[in-house]
Amino acid sequence: MTISGNYFAGVDVGSLAAKSVILKDGEIFATGLVQSGVNSVESGLNALNLALETAGLKKEDLTYIVGTGYGRVSAPYANKAVTEITCHAKGTNYLHPTVRTIIDMGGQDCKAIRIDPDGAVVDFAMNDKCAAGTGRFLEVMAGVFKVKLEDLGSIALSATDTVPMSSTCTVFAESETISLVARGEKPENILNGIHHSIANRIAGLFSRVGIESDVFFSGGVAKNSGMKTAIEQALKVSIVKPEIDPQLIGALGAAVIARNFAKKEGLWV
Amino acid sequence: MGKQLFRYSEANKEGFLDSDNITFNDGSIVTPEEIWHYLTVEGPVKYPSAFEVNLYQGNRGSRDETLPTSLKTRYLGLTFSARMEKAKDNGKSIAFIQGGQAVDPYTAADTIALRPGLVNQWNNGLEYGNDINKENLRRKKSKEKAFHDMSFEACQTGGYEHVQAGNLRIDVIAPYTVLRCSDVSYGVEAHRHGPNKDVKLLNVDFPLRNQADKPWAIEYFAGNLRRLVHTLDEVTGRKTTEDDLLKAIKLHNEGRRLGTELAELWWSADIPPTNSDDRASLVSLGNLETHGDVQASLSVLKEARKFIAERVKNGVKGHAVTDNPKRLFILGSCVGINGSRSEDAGAIVVGRDDQWSHCSSLVEEEGDPYYNLAKTTLEYPYEQGIEKRAQWTIEQIRKSRADGVIFIHNWGCNTQAAISRPIVDIIKRETGIPTYIHERDLHGLRDEQEQNRVNAFIEML
Structure with missing residues (x-):
């Protein structure tokens, strides 16, 4: 060749x-x-x-x-x-090229990034040292419910309610989840709550850097449809479909x- | 296989030998020949971690071989532990302090004042032969032990741990409370319940913020400074007079003036005359406390002032500084960034607010020295309310021509964590300079996560 x-x-x-x-x-x-x-x-x-x-x-x-x-x-x-x-x-x-705001969620961190028309970063904020609100957090939750990581989002989207959840600490959230299951809450409603708590945490990052349309979601967690929906609701934006x-x-x-x-x-x- | 160690080049030896001696508090001197020998022969054997060529852990330290005072601050740092041991053998009194204050009263009372970082440095230097990795693990172990023993997590628990464990011969714990450090009171409380209860303890009570214009607050604090000196006298067995304090204030004012001149000279240069680490180590000499020896700090500072002036005049660039680096100003208590890695990424640190505040605050030399010192301490810009502190910080940022500001707060440092956002918002609003807030993990092996954020900020600039 x-x-x-x-x-x-x-x-x-x-x-x-x-x-x-x-x-x-x-x-x-x-x-x-x-x-x-x-x-x-x-x-x-x-x-x-x-x-x-x-x-x-x-x-x-x-x-x-x-x-x-x-x-x-x-x-x-x-x-x-x-x-x-x-x-x-x-x-x-x-x-x-029209995107000005990026949410990047990876395995161990989460970033809110603002960019200019040339793709240069104009401001950014990142989660601090805890794994809460990252891919690892979702991985732990998938383990708790014994479901595949890639199915978490669709399960969350089938919820009829949103159970309020804490996203401050992965370990605390895990024990909170177990308590909620024991209390009889439906798994899909708990998972919906988890997605929304992470989305709200991300919204906190954007209070620092601001939001400008268009908005894009990158990183491994962006493949999670439930997370995409939760973020759209938390930030009141529509996320651009990735190519x-x-x-x-x-x-x-x-x-x-x-x-x-x-x-x-x-x-x- | 041994780690690769940095070696000072013999080509620079002659120039270094032409420089001045260092004079110490006890009147002893060390010559450039002795310093050179230490840095090239003795030091690398005792402290290989300080010479290890390791890009990602630790930092470069001073490798500006043609700046003699840079090597001298390195020498003072490396010999710190041995000098403190010698001072104790000779009956000198040592106090563990905390809270961002000037150390004039301790100097007056013939007592060495050590902040937690220096207490840790003393303990670290007691063990020889470690590479960077071993040294990092050792420090992490010590910090973890402190967390467990004291049941609280804060940045400077290590110092209390060493005192409690009897590792160091500290005579008195005398922090200023309610002055910037939210963990001081916890540390003191932990000490009171620890096994080593015989170490003398005094809380120098500091009135809450924004009291500098109230005579009662100044009088109250001056009274606390008198109690402090009295307590130090109980340890040393001497009688410190007002004249002793006045002499100490004059001596420290000389250091503060020189430190401020040095910083402003550095800022005036189009080309940075030193790298980040050297700038910090030389400017911080102005507080005369960094190396546990006021006279040694002053003698190196005087010489540094001369060398920096020459470099600025001749447009000499500091070691490892890139062309047109992005200028960073670092905010927050007891923090800094890795100078060498940030320089590799195209930046340079041009200033910090912490301790610069009291270096640039001169104490009145006429009248009651206790009252004057109390008044100045209450007026430290860094310790003021958010708006006042932010305005002073903006002034420093403008003077230093910074391109970006990074506010770092340690995990558990509640005061700094709480005020970081409003301060940064004011700076951003009034200067338009990009800013970044970072919360630092305490466990020591944090380098990569933190540097990742710093590098991203530099790339953004």
């Missing part, structure tokens, strides 16, 4: 998943998504190799690689490292930034 064109890769190593996107000139050419392990170098390489394999490329074919996510500091394969806040902004702007898997947005942004760096450094004209 003859390789032609310029290829740029972004690798986003998060706490739960490692993602990679390869751009060929200006188009998404291939993607890779794997579960993160304890070795972040290996996780990132696995995601990159999966994308390379899909594209029929070798690592040497890549003009520039940018690493992002918590694993970015351990990414010897990358030319540069950029934080995921900047990457989510660039990735979203690349796909949806690709929203979990890949950070890696896509990293690939876009890789292309920009390559241009700046004269590696791509």
Whole structure:
């Protein structure tokens, strides 16, 4: 196979998943998504190799690689490292130029990001050190109800009521949930309450940075339809439908930034 | 395989040897030759963690090899523990203090005043040969033990733990209460119920905020300062006079003036003359308390003033500073960011509000020294209500030409947590400068989460 064109890769190593996107000139050419392990170098390489394999490329074919996510500091394969806040902004702007506000919910953190028309971050806020209000929180709740993580949202959407829940602490919320089940509350109503409590927590982040339309939801939790609905209700906005898997947005942004760096450094004209 | 250690280059030795001696409180001196030997031979063996080349843990410390005073503050830091042990062997009295105050009364009463950070530093230095990882784990263990023993979580529990456990020869615990630290009273309470009850204790009661214009409050606080000096005298067995306090105030005013001059000189430069860590370590000398030795701090500060003036005049850039770095101003008590990693990301720290407030507040030298010191302490801008503190902070931000402001509050530091948002909102409203608030985890292994947020903020700038 003859390789032609310029290829740029972004690798986003998060706490739960490692993602990679390869751009060929200006188009998404291939993607890779794997579960993160304890070795972040290996996780990132696995995601990159999966994308390379899909594209029929070798690592040497890549003009520039940018690493992002918590694993970015351990990414010897990358030319540069950029934080995921900047990457989510660039990735979203690349796909949806009218978006000015991003909610990113990943495995261990949650971000409220405001961007300008060029995809540059103008303000952001993040949850503090607790896992409450993140993907890990939902994972714990899925474990409590013994349901698949990906089914949580649709179960919540089938609720007939919303049970008020605390989102301050994952451990407390878990015991609160068990008490509610023992009290006879319906699981779907409890799960609906959990989604709304997380959404309200996110709304608190936006009280710091403000909201401007259009609004986009990225990260692994963005695949949860119940969470999307709860956030739309809490923020009183309509969320833009993603063109690709929203979990890949950070890696896509990293690939876009890789292309920009390559241009700046004269590696791509 | 051993860790890679940083080594000072022999090429800079000659220039360093031309610099001044450091003079200490007890009249002893240390020569540049002795300092060089310590930093290149003795120090790396005793404290490899301080020299370890490790991008992600710890920080660079001072590696500005052509700035002699930068190496000297490094020396003072590394020898701190040994110097405190020597001071105790020689019968010197040491007080554990907390609360953001000036240490003039302690100097007057011939007592070394150590804040919790320095108490921890003393304890940390008692063990030799650790790499960064071992050192971090050791500190984390100590903090965890303090959390368990005292049943509360706050930033500076380690100091109380070391006193309780008898690790350090502290003679008196004498914090100022209700002055910025919401955890002081808890710490004192924990101490009172701990096994080491024989250590003398005094709470220097500080009137609540916004009382600086009320004579009764100044008189009340001046009375507390007299009690403090009396208590310190009970420990030392000497009699501190008003004249002793006046002399201490004059000495500390000299430090405050020099520290302020140094900071303003630094701010006046188009090109940052030092990196973040060196700026902080040199400016903080102005309070004369950082190294547990007032005279040593003053002698290095005087020399630093001269070197920084030269650098500013010649447009010399500090070590590892990038071209046109984004200028960050850091707010909050007992906090800072990793200077070297933030510089790698294209920024530089140009100032902090904490302790700068009392460095830039001179005490009147005529009249009752207790009253004058009490009045100045009550007037510290950092300790005022939200609006006043914010206005003073805005002034410092403008002077330092900061591009962005980060407010950090430690987990459990309730006062700073509560006021961070309104202060930052006022700064944002009046200057338009981007701001960021960060809550810091206390457990020590937090570096990556925090740096991630700081780097994102720098990228945004």
